[in-house]
Amino acid sequence: MKTIHKTLLAWYDAKGRHQLPWRNTDNLYHIYLSEIMLQQTQVNRVRDEYYPQFLEKFPSLETLANATLEDVLASWSGLGYYRRAKNLHATAQLVKNNLPHKELELLKLPGIGRYTASAICCFGLSQNIPVVDTNISRVIKRFFALVDAKDKEVWDKATTIINQKKPRDHNLALMDLGSLICLPKNPKCTECPLQENCLGKDEAEMYTKTKKKEYITMELFFGIYIKDNQIALKYSDDNMYKDMLVLPSVEPIEENFIGQFKHAYTKYRLDVKLYTLEEFEGDVIWIDLSNFDDAPISSLTKKAKKLLN
Numbered sequence: 273m274k275t276i277h278k279t280l281l282a283w284y285d286a287k288g289r290h291q292l293p294w295r296n297t298d299n300l301y302h303i304y305l306s307e308i309m310l311q312q313t314q315v316n317r318v319r320d321e322y323y324p325q326f327l328e329k330f331p332s333l334e335t336l337a338n339a340t341l342e343d344v345l346a347s348w349s350g351l352g353y354y355r356r357a358k359n360l361h362a363t364a365q366l367v368k369n370n371l372p373h374k375e376l377e378l379l380k381l382p383g384i385g386r387y388t389a390s391a392i393c394c395f396g397l398s399q400n401i402p403v404v405d406t407n408i409s410r411v412i413k414r415f416f417a418l419v420d421a422k423d424k425e426v427w428d429k430a431t432t433i434i435n436q437k438k439p440r441d442h443n444l445a446l447m448d449l450g451s452l453i454c455l456p457k458n459p460k461c462t463e464c465p466l467q468e469n470c471l472g473k474d475e476a477e478m479y480t481k482t483k484k485k486e487y488i489t490m491e492l493f494f495g496i497y498i499k500d501n502q503i504a505l506k507y508s509d510d511n512m513y514k515d516m517l518v519l520p521s522v523e524p525i526e527e528n529f530i531g532q533f534k535h536a537y538t539k540y541r542l543d544v545k546l547y548t549l550e551e552f553e554g555d556v557i558w559i560d561l562s563n564f565d566d567a568p569i570s571s572l573t574k575k576a577k578k579l580l581n
């Protein structure tokens with residue numbers, strides 16, 4: 273195991289993603305934020321488009337706690353999975369500027385599961401605990417040739433190979449290995465520092481077969497109602513975009529058709545059609561078109577506006 277640790281860390285020193293901003297801080301809030309953003313969102317988008325801007329607006333847990341949910345959602349706009357932002361905000365309000373330092377305490381907070389709690393403790397506090405995300409899980413399953421392994425088995429294996437002297441670098445190395453070398457398809461075994469001891473390398477993909485995803489396709493019809501350079505929006509009442517502003521739904525009328533676009537959101541594959549509206553009955557929120565980007569608006573609604581432009 274000593275040799276494996278040494279080889280893995282040497283590879284990490286040479287090839288790891290050391291420049292990621294959340295790896296160059298011991299600020300627990302910054303690490304926590306990055307982990308929440310990185311769930312379901314690609315590293316480059318988080319690093320370039322969201323993480324710095326969010327921290328500029330909410331530099332501490334305290335500023336986040338004092339902000340309105342509307343403001344937080346507006347800053348999260350476009351990242352999707354808005355429940356993450358709501359949980360982040362709720363946690364900030366609960367912890368009074370101090371995240372707990374214990375995994376079990378972190379697990380009691382909204383939206384923090386085993387992965388996030390262990391990542392905060394290991395990456396922020398160098399605690400000697402395993403961290404298992406999808407990348408690390410793939411490496412572990414292949415390295416130990418685990419067939420149909422359940423999460424617990426993978427976490428247990430991760431515990432057995434932890435480098436107790438350098439747990440933080442060890443876990444980050446495994447994460448980068450999964451992201452850069454032990455790829456879901458066509459892993460680059462010849463470049464892998466673990467290849468000599470990897471039990472699954474000859475049939476690597478067999479150990480990480482995933483079920484084909486099933487998608488739900490839907491058609492959605494939205495109305496565009498603009499008056500005095502303001503657009504009519506509504507707070508969504510469906511779970512998909514709860515607390516976000518969306519265009520009002522309409523019955524499609526052929527002669528009012530403006531255009532259409534496709535949109536993917538979680539398991540949904542949406543065909544969105546837009547129609548002009550001459551008037552609208554019911555409550556709406558008027559958003560000035562020049563302030564559109566500062567409102568809590570979903571990426572679907574942003575796409576609609578782009579089409580309108």
Ligand code: SF4
Pocket residue numbers: 411414415453454455459460461462464465466467468470471472473476
């Ligand atoms: S040798 Fe291949 S399958 Fe094994 S951990 Fe490395 S990249 Fe993955």
